[in-house]
Amino acid sequence: MVSERSLEVLRVIVQDYVASREPVGSKSIVERHAFGVSAATIRNDMAALEEEELIVAPHTSSGRVPTDKGYRLFVDHLAEMRPLSPAQRQAIEVFLGQSVDLDDVLARTVRLLSQLTNQVALVQYPSVARSRIRHIELVMLAPRRLLSVLITDSGAVEQRVIELGSDLSDEDVAEIRGAINGASAGLSLNDAAHRLNDLPEALTERTRGLVAPVASALIDQIAANRQEKLVMAGAANLVRTEHDFTGSIFPVLEAIEEQVVLLRLFGEMATDQHGVAVSIGRENAAFGLAETSVLSSGYTSSGSDIARLGVLGPLRMDYSNNMAAVRAVARYLSRLLGE
Template structure:
């Protein structure tokens, strides 16, 4: 029985491979001609009938061909024994492209572009969640005698700049003391904790710095709280229009759903651990508008700290082994860059 089940899975795997490649329903004769299954056409037809009865493949119309169902894709993905490895040249290209980034925003923009190009799907990358980021440094720069620039830099490379109008002239010595107090209180702390400390700083400041510190902290707290509108970068949506037939419902529904931040963040919610890939296929997606898509997602960060999620969205007719390899590789390199490794 085990041999029969394994043979049927090989037939399913061949159907998935041909349908992903050609977008045409697959018949038994084509399977025998293209794949070394080691059995007769009659046996393949019997195996296809069994697979159809079990719900792994279906007949889209009256032709002899069959296509995989969501259930069939799920079995295929669950039994992937090996993920198609990226070539050494592809890995080098990823590293060189990402290491050329100048800041966090650039890293994420490049990551999205890379994923969209490698997979030919829609790529999504979530900004590092502020709850897991820490303050690396606070710089205070004099713009004019009465105006300062506050630059908050996190351990993930995020840079947030705010200007502060002091209402009075601040000497260089005052600015230096201000910088020392801010870094002494905030450096190394997670952003939510730093936000709480900022509210206490004016009270703790020397009397002569209290007014300046109050103005600075009022502005600085804005840099320490989550900004949902900045949380994702999306790219490659035009890739979905290459094969409208892959979306039997409505491609427009999918595109509209991708414009909703909440929907996209939900797609990445399964990405809990750096390096662990999650695949949601068709009906497994919570949002009804996304039921004709598959989502391959992963967490990125260091071994111990999850910074955010990334992934790709495409039709269920997807090159799963290649897509999983690309998502995993890009996430690995982004995690290393943002973790400073």
């Protein structure tokens, strides 16, 4: 068990190493921080921290750097989550407030979050487990081509072109549109898919032949919306910190391209009292991300379960700032999508 002063020494080692990427020695701690003790006393504190595997010497006779365990203790007990500045909060509100639809707001979210944190930013599309169909619009592009627009109560809007085997008139399109919305409006995506599958049986023979291919295409469209997916931005930030990784960075880049892996990691992360989840280093080994830290928070939208957004980067990151940014963006996104 280390002393309170030793924990303060760990705090400044993490902060100084994150800022400089240089191993931190006892002399620099005494010079930069007001501990009021000698360098020899600080060396004793560092020895206690090293014995607890909280810091390590990367080279002989060098300063010390935090270990995964040290970062974990820092995040759990020593990190002070700094509030965002008024300018940063205003930037979030203005930039995201200009969004025109769900796809746009999520694209803007990851761009903004990557700029605020200088890390890879990730946002999960709102879960559609409880989403319901608000409206399905059909627009005739040509006698044998329709544009279908699927709108859910969670704000999702998805378009698809449907190719048909026979000509349709404006009257045909209006009749099909009415039949489809009458059968599916207000239903969950899963229930709507089943209802549309049975729809042709309830129509006249002529209309049944027209609506069947449209209903089939819409069922495929609904199924695509039930899939979980991520939006990502800021991969260049990861490349710029390549020296923080041992060996090649390509396995990390390959891992973050696997959306299923990241979605599973998001699902297993537990939030702290601040509403932020942090997974560090070896805690991510099962996902091929043992040299990274992942920070996430949950957000909600109308008609959806909690979805996740967060950042991914090297172990040497500004946890206090990044945790505050992730939490602030998640809270604003919840307010924006809940309106």
